[in-house]
Amino acid sequence: MNVIEHPASALHFPALQPPKRYLFGPGPTMVDPRVYAALSKPIVGHLDAYFIQIMSDVQQLVKMVYGANEASTLVISGTGSAGMEAAISNFVEPGSKFAVFANGYFSDRLTEMAKRHGANIVRFEKAWGEVYSDAEARDFIRREKPQVVAFVHAETSTGALQQGKAICDAAHEVGALVIGDCVTSLGGIPVNFDETGIDVAYSCTQKGLSCPPGLSPMAISERATTWLRGRTTPPRSWYLDLKLIHDYSTVSHRYHHTAPISMFYALREALMVIAEEGIENRWERHRRANRSFVNGIEAIGLKMHVPAEHRIANLSTVKVPEGVDEAKVRKQLLEGSGIEIAGGFGPLAGKVFRIGIMGPLATEENVQFFLKEFKKALGVQG
Amino acid sequence: MNVIEHPASALHFPALQPPKRYLFGPGPTMVDPRVYAALSKPIVGHLDAYFIQIMSDVQQLVKMVYGANEASTLVISGTGSAGMEAAISNFVEPGSKFAVFANGYFSDRLTEMAKRHGANIVRFEKAWGEVYSDAEARDFIRREKPQVVAFVHAETSTGALQQGKAICDAAHEVGALVIGDCVTSLGGIPVNFDETGIDVAYSCTQKGLSCPPGLSPMAISERATTWLRGRTTPPRSWYLDLKLIHDYSTVSHRYHHTAPISMFYALREALMVIAEEGIENRWERHRRANRSFVNGIEAIGLKMHVPAEHRIANLSTVKVPEGVDEAKVRKQLLEGSGIEIAGGFGPLAGKVFRIGIMGPLATEENVQFFLKEFKKALGVQG
Numbered sequence: 001m002n003v004i005e006h007p008a009s010a011l012h013f014p015a016l017q018p019p020k021r022y023l024f025g026p027g028p029t030m031v032d033p034r035v036y037a038a039l040s041k042p043i044v045g046h047l048d049a050y051f052i053q054i055m056s057d058v059q060q061l062v063k064m065v066y067g068a069n070e071a072s073t074l075v076i077s078g079t080g081s082a083g084m085e086a087a088i089s090n091f092v093e094p095g096s097k098f099a100v101f102a103n104g105y106f107s108d109r110l111t112e113m114a115k116r117h118g119a120n121i122v123r124f125e126k127a128w129g130e131v132y133s134d135a136e137a138r139d140f141i142r143r144e145k146p147q148v149v150a151f152v153h154a155e156t157s158t159g160a161l162q163q164g165k166a167i168c169d170a171a172h173e174v175g176a177l178v179i180g181d182c183v184t185s186l187g188g189i190p191v192n193f194d195e196t197g198i199d200v201a202y203s204c205t206q207k208g209l210s211c212p213p214g215l216s217p218m219a220i221s222e223r224a225t226t227w228l229r230g231r232t233t234p235p236r237s238w239y240l241d242l243k244l245i246h247d248y249s250t251v252s253h254r255y256h257h258t259a260p261i262s263m264f265y266a267l268r269e270a271l272m273v274i275a276e277e278g279i280e281n282r283w284e285r286h287r288r289a290n291r292s293f294v295n296g297i298e299a300i301g302l303k304m305h306v307p308a309e310h311r312i313a314n315l316s317t318v319k320v321p322e323g324v325d326e327a328k329v330r331k332q333l334l335e336g337s338g339i340e341i342a343g344g345f346g347p348l349a350g351k352v353f354r355i356g357i358m359g360p361l362a363t364e365e366n367v368q369f370f371l372k373e374f375k376k377a378l379g380v381q382g
Numbered sequence: 383m384n385v386i387e388h389p390a391s392a393l394h395f396p397a398l399q400p401p402k403r404y405l406f407g408p409g410p411t412m413v414d415p416r417v418y419a420a421l422s423k424p425i426v427g428h429l430d431a432y433f434i435q436i437m438s439d440v441q442q443l444v445k446m447v448y449g450a451n452e453a454s455t456l457v458i459s460g461t462g463s464a465g466m467e468a469a470i471s472n473f474v475e476p477g478s479k480f481a482v483f484a485n486g487y488f489s490d491r492l493t494e495m496a497k498r499h500g501a502n503i504v505r506f507e508k509a510w511g512e513v514y515s516d517a518e519a520r521d522f523i524r525r526e527k528p529q530v531v532a533f534v535h536a537e538t539s540t541g542a543l544q545q546g547k548a549i550c551d552a553a554h555e556v557g558a559l560v561i562g563d564c565v566t567s568l569g570g571i572p573v574n575f576d577e578t579g580i581d582v583a584y585s586c587t588q589k590g591l592s593c594p595p596g597l598s599p600m601a602i603s604e605r606a607t608t609w610l611r612g613r614t615t616p617p618r619s620w621y622l623d624l625k626l627i628h629d630y631s632t633v634s635h636r637y638h639h640t641a642p643i644s645m646f647y648a649l650r651e652a653l654m655v656i657a658e659e660g661i662e663n664r665w666e667r668h669r670r671a672n673r674s675f676v677n678g679i680e681a682i683g684l685k686m687h688v689p690a691e692h693r694i695a696n697l698s699t700v701k702v703p704e705g706v707d708e709a710k711v712r713k714q715l716l717e718g719s720g721i722e723i724a725g726g727f728g729p730l731a732g733k734v735f736r737i738g739i740m741g742p743l744a745t746e747e748n749v750q751f752f753l754k755e756f757k758k759a760l761g762v763q764g
Contacts, residue, residue, distance in 0.1 A: 013443075016423060016650060031424070036422040038398050043410055043595075045407060048403070080639070081639040085619065116616055212425050234498055235498070236498050238498055239466075258588055259461070259595065260594065262596070263645070268395075340430065345637075
């Protein structure tokens with residue numbers, strides 16, 4: 001065979017050389033070097049016994065981070081939003097009544113998806129950043145008697161944490177299933193899936209798990225599994241059909257789609273890093289880093305958007321001080337210090353900074369580094 | 383802050399150490415070391431100007447492999463099957479008439495998805511491995527007058543190549559859009575998107591592009607774009623809503639989902655490797671490797687499942703000889719030589735081997751290596 005010539009292409013792009021970033025935003029977050037090393041290991045086939053074992057390991061490790069020992073776990077081959085759509089597509093049948101606790105952007109997204117899947121939607125509206133008391137949650141669910149209830153555990157757009165226990169108890173009283181959005185909470189703060197009584201949870205890899213984006217780990221309660229087995233109409237999405245995915249990943253290993261092998265390698269490694277640290281230690285590390293962060297923020301006279309008792313330890317919303325151009329501060333942080341944070345959007349546009357102190361960044365040293373650069377960007381003496 | 387202790391976890395899994403495989407199956411296929419290196423580069427945010435540029439580069443490079451200079455390109459954050467569902471979800475409205483050329487597994491999958499999206503389906507059935515003549519394609523489309531037509535360009539389950547020109551011409555005559563499944567063809571053999579007249583094409587990363595699985599590059603004609611702009615009902619899938627994805631990736635860069643950054647790095651590098659070789663050189667390399675492979679197969683008395691004029695250069699179906707246990711041969715190849723190939727399924731179960739000679743493996747040396755090991759596994763003297 002002749003040697004192939006490699007002519008210069010008409011297309012000239014520079015070599016891949018990403019700038020160094022400190023990812024202090026709501027995600028993606030910093031990734032452990034071990035996880036990058038796992039990403040670049042040689043792939044095997046998606047039906048190879050080795051990969052089947054990798055999927056099984058990942059499912060076990062996902063149970064650990066969710067606190068979901070009595071549940072089934074699986075991983076969707078798409079990002080957190082694919083996990084959200086998998087939850088809706090599989091558990092919200094056309095025509096069924098779907099109740100949403102609507103206090104932020106991601107409950108709006110849940111609403112939009114449920115609408116597209118033909119649900120009959122009722123929303124309990126609150127301002128972005130507020131949460132629901134146990135009594136409010138109970139009253140809403142008892143009054144509406146929905147088939148499915150959805151809430152966002154840690155709302156990335158607002159920084160508010162919604163406890164799920166009262167929601168789940170009330171939902172189960174009326175025979176409803178509960179979908180819990182754990183995109184920002186998983187790996188950073190406790191989800192306590194079994195204890196809380198969530199039926200269907202989805203998350204992402206790129207926030208509390210400190211892995212690049214690309215997969216969505218899910219947990220599904222026994223109750224939800226039984227319900228799904230009894231569902232007689234197929235979900236509108238074939239790609240996100242949990243029965244087919246469960247069969248591929250866990251039961252027959254029959255081909256459904258070609259799973260993103262490298263991303264599974266990375267997720268397994270990210271979960272191993274967490275297992276080695278110990279999940280409770282990790283949560284405690286995030287809590288400590290958050291206390292230190294909030295102390296620093298308040299010391300320079302800034303205010304948190306959410307009251308202390310409803311904050312998310314790994315994702316904070318800080319009020320933009322009067323007269324400060326938040327976009328300019330973010331630009332300065334990114335260009336001057338390589339630090340990424342996010343602004344608010346929707347009703348919080350221009351009003352808050354969204355700052356994530358997660359994974360490898362959740363240490364005293366990194367918090368102090370961040371505060372120093374943040375003060376510089378704000379033009380605050382410190 | 384105290385030092386975090388890292389207690390041994392209750393969960394003990396061995397370190398990630400994938401076995402060395404020669405991926406001679408239908409996919410995933412071998413990956414260039416440069417692509418693995420790109421995968422493990424540090425991530426940036428999904429709204430970072432650097433990443434927006436990466437997406438733009440990828441779109442340009444995707445045009446080159448598709449031969450789609452007059453089309454829009456974008457990349458779905460899911461595997462090839464997600465691309466298929468994006469095509470169906472966006473271009474097949476509930477109640478619309480959908481015509482499928484049904485001669486293999488992936489046309490069945492297209493049918494199943496379209497059914498879930500509420501289409502009114504007509505199928506032109508042929509045996510697995512057969513293709514449609516220009517006249518047959520025209521007659522079917524003129525008779526049925528569908529709104530959307532779908533065909534599989536290179537059918538991985540059968541090894542048969544379906545030419546698209548007559549299908550596209552006839553479809554356009556009756557005002558229909560054409561969806562072309564290019565999962566196996568893209569990067570391995572010419573698609574000629576513009577010239578053929580395809581309106582919506584999707585593919586994967588893990589076959590002809592020699593990248594790990596996880597993304598789905600799509601091309602969309604001007605005609606299809608115009609149609610989609612005029613669509614008044616939202617697609618049933620929010621995650622795969624092409625208007626929203628196009629807006630995020632190309633227009634406003636407004637957040638839709640958190641794109642799998644690392645996978646985009648890898649895809650860009652895989653496409654750069656192709657651009658540097660030259661796409662025509664790559665196609666020619668696959669053709670030569672295929673000729674050499676087929677010669678070798680026929681020299682040992684085996685037969686190809688598909689007639690010479692309808693074969694796919696990068697994916698071959700070889701008939702299992704009488705009396706041979708194909709599963710045993712595959713097991714022997716995998717365990718003895720680390721070589722993965724696939725068997726047939728559906729009506730071809732037990733009847734064919736499916737062998738991919740793609741990307742880095744499409745060289746004379748690798749073909750001879752494969753043939754030697756294959757003969758050994760078959761117990762053939764050579």
